Amino acid sequence: MIVADRKPFDEIMDMIAPYDRVLLLGCNECVTVCAVGGTKETALLAAQIRIKRQAEGRTVDVGERTLERQCDPEYVNTLAESLDDYDAVLSLACGCGVQFVAENYPGKPVLPAVNTRFMGVTEQPGMWAERCQGCGNCVLDRTQGICPVARCAKSIMNGPCGGSHGGACEVNDQLPCAWQLIIDRLKARGKLDTYSEVEKPRDWSTSRDGGPRRRVREDMTL
Amino acid sequence: MTPANNLERVLTQGNFAVTAECGPPRGADPDVIRKKGGLLKGHVDAVNVTDNQTAVVRMSSMASCIILKDMGLDPVLQMTVRDRNRIALQSDVLGASALGIRNILCLSGDHQSFGDHPGAKNVHDIDSVQFVDTVRMMRDEGKFLSGQEIKGRPDLFIGCVENPFADPFEIRALRAAKKVKAGAQFVQTQCVFNVEKFARWMEMVRALGIHKKAHILAGITPLKSPGMARYMKNSVPGMDVPDGLIERMGSVPKEKHRDEGVTICLETIDAVRNIEGIAGIHIMAIEWEDIVPEIVKQAGLLPRPIPA
Structure with missing residues (x-):
């Protein structure tokens, strides 16, 4: 699988600073297995962003969605309508997913919430290592x-x-x-x-x- | 003036060779190299110039070699495969030969994470064994790695390094054999502090007959202080400094540390000279080049031979 790390929270907040309506987009493949960008992590990050923005006294509309795969047109194409309600997409997929969503919706800023690290395996729960x-x-x-x-x-x-x-x-x-x-x-x-x-x-x-x-x-x- | 292929002549004529290491400066001042060269001249058969050792940026090995060559020394160009791909390596092999450098030492190189630019991208297009094979092919077959013909073959005496103290121990002689099979004519080893282990490595070397196909020079490093010994043991990759040596360095008063280091060094030279198959020593006096003449003199290795 492709293994990733979530970016530091402050970096994510800086990235989305210009936007008030952000769709958090998880991916049900590799990043779900390595516990960085699945439905659960998307919900967690959304909650963190809402709390932080509230503390800053600035409202934000955070949407949540998880695609089966962000690297496949079959799933990426289903995004079309829902994107109208957002200024930007914050993708929790690997670099492939981020780019593929971006190239399919060129008018929409698509931002990376994770740093893609390597192709690897789960050596033990909570531990992943490069193999290829x-x-x-x-x-x-x-x-x-x-x-x-x-x-x-x-x-x-x-x-x-x-x-x-x-x-x-x-x-x-x-x-x-x-x-x-x-x-x-x-x-x-x-x-x-x-x-x-x-x-x-x-x-x-x-x-x-x-x-x-x-x-x-x-x-x-x- | 020392002939350009002095090291090869000294070794092939059966003399016990002495080489020393010269670390280039972290700046552009050629006088640093001239000073070190001046100290070593007449005391060694050839001078190795390191190639950005421990991945710290220094004056290039090639430029430093030329400065030494102009002083009448026989330089050994060290080249790692860490910073150059096969295009750059082969280009530098041609350049070195054209400039009259006659010895090359092919190495992997310490990982860049040890150096002053840990964020650098490394290369490792070919490995050190393949690099030895490449230089041999360029010289003996007149071909580049691509198979294309070279017009004007490089003329180089090819060396490699081996670390008898790295793991797994049982393949350390086999790996040296691999390098010799690839074309290495001399082998310079990692610093010998653990003489007993080195002797065991040499047993394996002799069993494989490597010492009959290539000249093996034992690496010698004088310790300056117990602190340096500890640092070498703990922080330098592939170094085996027995605790007994560190204790021995620490057992003498501070002002005697260097003397004790030299004494240990002379004992080590004596020990390795008595190991069958050792053709010489390679002194790596790290930032302590001025001690080399004394070590060579006290070891009874002067005057250096003037080969025909």
Whole structure:
């Protein structure tokens, strides 16, 4: 899933300062799972905004709605009429959702209520961690199911670097060294002999480095 | 005047090599490098110039190398893959060779979060093993990474680093072997404080025969104070400073700290010289370059050989 953090409340208040009618728009996908932008969090943020504005002596009309997905025209198209009642949309979706709503309603300011962080997993309740960088050329078959691109701070393909210590990355003691994990699994599978192969430089053109990416399936296009 | 490929000649002629590290200044004053070069001249076979070490911005390694070369020293250009992609790296390899730099040391580089610009974007387009392989390919095959032909091949003696004290320990010799397989001709190690562990690493190195394919130089760092020892242990990535050494540094009066540091350093040099497969030492006297001549002299490593 895409994991996000809510922006600091003061930053959100500054963003919506010019507006008196704001639609808070949640998303029922990733941001719901990582507990930052679902129906519940949308209601909570709406209440916070109302209280704060009231304390400031300035009325605000805060609407609440949660779409199944903000990254899909099927759901984004259903917004059309309800937007007439608002000056701005405050989206609690990831950056994809914010942009997709904005491009479908170019006349309406669409503001981000969250900072989109990474593609990851729920390691345990309340704890999410990055697993994939979307490089467009998966190597997990060669790296024992552990991604050095996303999980090594230096994206080293022939790791680990000299900073790996006690299973942790040099950047942060709480961060597991991806290459320690790879070596552990190679050993457990009796495959440490494959370690001596020099992994050649990657072609990053399938990654963000090749420019913004697009996928087309001719059989599905209209 | 020291020939440009002095280090390679010293090593291939079977001499015990001595290299030292020179950290460039955080400013544009070339005299800082000249001063450090002047201290080291005649005492070492080559001088490594760090590449924005600990991710702190400093005068470029390439420029500092040229200043040292003009003084008659044999510089080792350190290059990390943290700040340059394959285009910039290969371009600098050509540039270094054109300027007469004859040694290169390929490294990953400390993560930028340790440095003075933690908000910087890092590169890591290729890793240090791939960089070694790239320089070898450019020199020996006359090809860029793209496969296209190079007109005028670079001429460089290729080095790498390995940290015997990082984890997992059991692959630390294998990783050095990987770098040597990729094309490294010399290996400079992380600072040796834990001699016993280093000796165990060298056992693995010998078992793999790495010492017969590349020259291995043990990293040596004199400790200035117990505070520095603690800092190295706790805050510098990949450093193994045994508690016994920190205690030993602290057991002498403050005015004797530096002497004790030098004594420990000489003991370490003596110990690593007796390890089979060690071809030399690489002294990293961090912001203490003026101690290097004394260390080299007291270690009985003077005069430095003048290779044919």
